[in-house]
Amino acid sequence: MSTAVIIGGGASGLASAFYIQKFLPKYAKVIVLESAKRAGGWMYTSKYSDGCIFEHGPRSLRPVGEQGKNTLQLVEELGLAKDVLPVFRSDPAAKNRYLYVEGKLCAMPNGVGGLFKTLPPFSKPLIKSVGLEPFHRRCKENDESIHSFVRRRLGQEMADIAIDAMCRGIFAGDCRKLSVQACLPPLHRMEKEYGSILAGALFGSKGPKEQLSGLPKRAKQEGWASWSLRQGMQGLAESMTQAVNNTHGGEVRFGSRCVKLYPSSGDAGKITVQTDSDTIHADLVVSAIYSKDLASLLPGTMEGLREDLSALPSVHVVVVNLEYKDDVLPVKGFGHLLPSYENKSILGIVYDSCTFPEHNRKGSPNSTRLTVMMGGAWYDQLLNADGVLPDGKELVWKATEAAAKQLGIRSHPIRWHVSLNKECIPQYQVGHVTWVDGLEEKLRQSKLPLHLVGASYRGPAVNDCINNARKMVQAMATGT
Ligand SMILES: Cc1cc2nc3c(=O)[nH]c(=O)nc-3n(C[C@H](O)[C@H](O)[C@H](O)COP(=O)(O)OP(=O)(O)OC[C@H]3O[C@@H](n4cnc5c(N)ncnc54)[C@H](O)[C@@H]3O)c2cc1C
Structure with a gap:
């Protein structure tokens, strides 16, 4: 009987468990270890008896793009469609x-x-910056800061005021350090492929016409800009927990911290997961925690990987x-x-x-x-x-x-x-994508059945976390 252990019961870990149960039935046992007493990680809602809801983490999600539609599909599969609160454009x-x-x-x-x-x-009117945008030179480097990208393409004022503020709102970060390649991949791609954001937006491939159904279709037809749940965002994590627990072999353990992770001796291809109360021999481990926290779980023999994982601020x-x-x-x-x-x-x-x-x-x-x-x-x-x-x-x-x-x-x-x-x-600083690619390559070479998901790597938004968990599991299922 194969066992999968997921470390972390936030959006990424719970989605990983959900998709493993859906696409990788060979893992008869799927265990999520969550050190806190509740599900959700940064998805954290306080509900008061008079009905007032405070969100301490994410408060709304966007319905668009591959990631947005994927979360809406998940919401539907979890039976939460009736609880969705749309915000119309x-x-x-x-x-x-x-x-x-x-x-x-x-x-x-x-x-x-x-x-x-x-x-x-x-x-001055913003159209002046937008109109001149296609005439600015392309960046020769593969990556640069968001501030430098926007200053080059749209001017100093846009970079110092609008983009500076936007990066504080989305990443709580400094646009002079954040990577355009990692934080704003569509804009980075448009410049690389079409020489300008405007040209990319006008002439870029829109992809084949999609056949939408269910909630993603409703969101498009009704013109949703964003959405939340009646019970708050933590409700999504609670429903994923229920779904994992209700599927045979699934178990979300609260108050259970992973304290050590090492290759099982004499059992190549397995990982020993030590928690604060027991030891599990796992055939697959998914790390869905902050990369620095994962580094602290690995043995001294994996010093190189530990150092790399610790580098993310x-x-x-x-x-x-x-x-x-x-x-x-x-x-x-x-x-x-x-x-x-x-x-x-x-x-x-x-x-x-x-x-x-x-x-x-x-x-x-x-x-x-x-x-x-x-x-x-x-x-x-x-x-x-x-x-x-x-x-x-x-x-x-x-x-x-x-x-x-x-x-x-x-x-x-x-x-x-x-x-x-x-x-x-x-904070995805300049060079972040190269850092993630390097980490994944090192893990592949190690042949350890350890996979990385979560906000540390390829997008911190909840939609990214859930979609990346699905993509990781589907890649394993199809052997790609
Ligand atoms: C204030 C704030 C506002 C935000 N607003 C938005 C928003 O509006 N929209 C949006 O899309 N995103 C938003 N985000 C970002 C988004 O919420 C997070 O990036 C996302 O929820 C991260 O999910 P995760 O599962 O990768 O990690 P986490 O949520 O960090 O989950 C990791 C879990 O692992 C557990 N854990 C850690 N170490 C161990 C261990 N050793 N053993 C067992 N368990 C362990 C932790 O307790 C935690 O529950 C916001 C974030 C914050 C903080």
């Missing part, structure tokens, strides 16, 4: 995004018309959820971001109640829920003179101050929650 929460610059909220253009106007904080993010009485938001939209020159430690504020009013407390549909994101690559700026993070009370004060200054919300929140998410977003 016509909703203010999808159309309106803001930058906070020089004391003002500035609406980003949300249609072609907006490109022709001079909209603050930009000094990550950032800490402080997430402060706030709830206010009544609708106190001055604008409707998804939220606003701050470029790093404006305020280093506050990355942005998400207007959760505008996107998902269904997650407001019952009986008070007009309450306002916000999430203030802080830290990331600028985490050090949050620390006090002794190099210590202020306590929760002070962080709530800092968050409410930001909401007061940036959104004019003068009332006091009626509920709040602070979480320090340590090493939560891996």
Whole structure:
């Protein structure tokens, strides 16, 4: 009887287990080891008895692309279609995004018309940058920073303001260090193949016309921009857990930490997995944890691999959820971001109640829920003179101050929650793709049945994590 062990019960680990059960039935036993007492990893939702929901990690997923459609298919297979909360492209929460610059909220253009106007904080209509884009030279290097790519193609202002802020919103990272090849692969590919983003968008292959069905079809027909679940994002992880446990031979073990991983002696092709309470001889191990954490599980004899795995940096993010009485938001939209020159430690504020009013407390549909994101690559700026993070009370004060200054919300929140998410977003710096390719090659050469999935490698978004887990399992199933 073959046994597969998956280390980590976040989106990547649970999806790996789900797809192994679906496509690789030879693994009669599928065990997920999760050190925490709950499923989901960074997919972490607090649900209050009055119906209010706070997300401390991801809050919405996009339905588009191979990855987006794959997650929707999974949602359908898990029987969660009835719980999906779509955000339509016509909703203010999808159309309106803001930058906070020089004391003002500035609406980003949300249609072609907006490109022709001079909209603050930009000094000229964005169409000027877009129109000149095809005439800029191609980069000779294979990779460069996102900032350098955008400055070259779209100009200094776009790079310093819009892209700087966007990278803080998505990666909590510094666009001067993040890799364009790893973080924005479609843009990188368009330049390499067509010489420009515009040419790639206009003339790039759209692929064969797809036959959509079920939720992906509904999402396309109804024009969804994003979606969540009625029970919050952690509900997706809980449903995957249930599906794995309900399939014969499947087991998700909570409070079970993997402490060591080494090639089984005298049993070539097997891996010994030591947990804090037992030892498992596995025929297949999938690591679905941060690469640095995997490094710490490997033996000294694998020093080269350990060193490589430890090389990936990550950032800490402080997430402060706030709830206010009544609708106190001055604008409707998804939220606003701050470029790093404006305020280093506050990355942005998400207007959760505008996107998902269904997650407001019952009986008070007009309450306002916000999430203030802080830290990331600028985490050090949050620390006090002794190099210590202020306590929760002070962080709530800092968050409410930001909401007061940036959104004019003068009332006091009626509920709040602070979480320090340590090493939560891996930073794909320039050269990241080469690093991942090298790691995978080393693992192939080692002939160990150890596979890597998760946010450390080929995309940190939940959709990437789930889709990469499926692709890994299907490649094993087809021997490719
Ligand atoms: C604040 C924040 C907001 C985000 N917003 C979005 C968003 O809006 N949209 C989006 O798509 N993505 C978002 N992301 C990114 C996304 O949530 C994560 O990249 C993704 O959930 C990572 O999933 P994972 O399974 O790869 O890793 P994790 O979620 O890190 O899961 C790994 C699991 O392994 C467990 N573990 C670790 N070591 C061991 C061990 N030795 N033994 C057993 N178990 C172990 C951990 O407890 C954890 O549960 C956000 C992330 C954060 C932090």
